Amino acid sequence: MQIENIANVLKAKVLTPELDLSREVVHAFSSDLMSDVLTGDHYKTVLVTGLSNLQAIRTAEMSDIDQVIIARNKEVSQEMIDLARESNIVLLKSSYSLYRVSGILFKEGIKPLY
């Protein structure tokens, strides 16, 4: 599923609209614990998290995760958006909870990592 379509089904705001939104997403991993994200063998993964800080973006970068969804309408700083852009990471913000975002993605056929 393309990240642009994911943004639509989640009614999410795309915070990095200048990046390629046609990229394909196969897996999702939902966590607020960044060390847990770092253990994953990620492939075309979207990270869903309630952790809205620079480390969420850094963790995605180190894990080769190219798209991040911040759930629950958490405030996203300009520094996060700048870092995401610099790291070529598509950043979305959804008002839905982590559970709801995960549930919708699962229903849409996005696979879990484990």
Added chain:
Amino acid sequence: MKLHYHIDGGDFVNAGKASSAVKGVLKQLNVPSRRIKRVVIALYETEVNVVAHATQGEIEVAIDSDQISILVSDSGPGIADVEKAMQEGFTTASKEVREMGFGAGMGQPNMKRNSDRMDIQSVPGQGTTVRIVNELKD
């Protein structure tokens, strides 16, 4: 090739900058992406540990055609029992560190898992030195 980075304790804004820079260098050197990922995850967890626990630290990176050698030395409280610190789930992290998405006792196991060789030397009350060596070729 030699690289050097400085880390300030408590500076969560810049935690990961060195790992990001090393990732860029290894990409330019056409190192296989799975090997790059191992290096940068081990280094990133180390950086976060220095930011979380130490007052300051230095990262020395040496890259040759076959391997990368990373030496991270910090000034700080040190680790009283290194073996215990290696156990999954063991943590002394503050609430602030946990709010940053770390501090669940997974850092050191993640460092070890992503290193080909790793060695931790620590003097309580003075600081900790971590050496990580990874092969860069398949």
